Amino acid sequence: MQTISHELLEKRFQSVAGLATLDATDRFFFLNCLNSRLRDAWGRVDWPELIQLIEIPVSSDSVATNTTDVINYDVLEAWNRNPYTDRQASKVEYRIINSKIVLSTAYDQSSVFVLAKKEFLDYDFGASDIPRFFENYLISACLADFFRGDGQTEKAGIEEARAEEYLLRQMDRVEKLQQQNQPSVSVYPISQTQTMIYQN
Numbered sequence: 128m129q130t131i132s133h134e135l136l137e138k139r140f141q142s143v144a145g146l147a148t149l150d151a152t153d154r155f156f157f158l159n160c161l162n163s164r165l166r167d168a169w170g171r172v173d174w175p176e177l178i179q180l181i182e183i184p185v186s187s188d189s190v191a192t193n194t195t196d197v198i199n200y201d202v203l204e205a206w207n208r209n210p211y212t213d214r215q216a217s218k219v220e221y222r223i224i225n226s227k228i229v230l231s232t233a234y235d236q237s238s239v240f241v242l243a244k245k246e247f248l249d250y251d252f253g254a255s256d257i258p259r260f261f262e263n264y265l266i267s268a269c270l271a272d273f274f275r276g277d278g279q280t281e282k283a284g285i286e287e288a289r290a291e292e293y294l295l296r297q298m299d300r301v302e303k304l305q306q307q308n309q310p311s312v313s314v315y316p317i318s319q320t321q322t323m324i325y326q327n
Contacts, residue, residue: 128176128258128259129258129259129260130255130256130257130258130259131257131258131259131262132254132255132257133158133161133250133251133252133253133254133255133257134252134255136161136257136262136265136266137149137154137157139262139266140157140266140269140270140273143266143270144270144273154252156272156273156276157269158250158251158252160268160269160272160273161250161257161265161269162249162250164264164265164268164269164272164290165247165250165257165261165265166247166249168261168264168294169244169247170247171294171298172297172298172301173203173244173301174244174258174260174297174301175301175304176258176260177244177245177258178203178242178243178244178245179242179243179244179245180209180210180211180240180241180242180243181240181241181243182209182238182239182240183195183196183198183228183238183239183240183241184196184237184238185230185234185236185237185238185239188227190224190225190227190229191224191227191229191230192232193229193230193231193232193234194224194227194228194229194230195227195228195239196227197225197226197227198223198226198227198228198243199226199246200243200244200245200246201243201244202221202223202228202241202242202243203241203242203243203244204218204241204242205218205219205220205221205228205230205239205240205241205242206218206219206239206240206241206242207219207234207236207239207240208236208240209240210240216240219231219234219239221239228241260297260300261297263293264290264293264294264297265290267286267287267289267290267293268286268287268290270286270290271283271284271285271286271287271289271290274286
């Protein structure tokens with residue numbers, strides 16, 4: 128995944144906002160805005176760049192026979208083996224109870240593989256791993272908040288709309304990727320003879 132640093136995003140924001148410099152207050156404003164907007168966008172879609180495969184140990188506790196430790200991320204799928212290296216891997220049913228993955232009592236593996244969305248953690252001034260596909264959205268979104276705080280509501284509305292358009296473009300990209308990755312199924316036409324049989 129391509130990433131961008133907080134420093135570069137801050138410089139871009141300073142440039143488009145037309146500010147000669149950013150004082151401490153401006154910098155804290157931008158960082159807080161960046162984290163707030165990112166947290167919201169993080170959960171809008173299951174972004175492929177933010178999905179990871181994790182192997183989690185399975186044990187037992189007072190609630191369930193097969194369970195994991197507490198997790199802090201959204202689970203999308205669960206597998207009994209690594210689905211990318213083992214052809215015999217199969218999906219397994221699970222429930223989330225008390226922030227733990229709970230599996231069937233018949234589950235016989237010592238670990239479970241899950242596809243999960245990375246947990247969002249606030250970024251700081253030294254961050255260098257902000258997902259780059261959010262770049263344009265973040266600049267416009269933070270600029271909208273800046274204008275709004277300055278009382279420039281018309282400019283804020285324009286940038287807000289622009290930010291949403293940037294985000295929608297990325298969501299459209301994800302949707303197209305998902306469609307391309309769907310397996311194709313061949314459909315064979317029913318012959319005229321078969322049609323007559325069905326009708327009879």
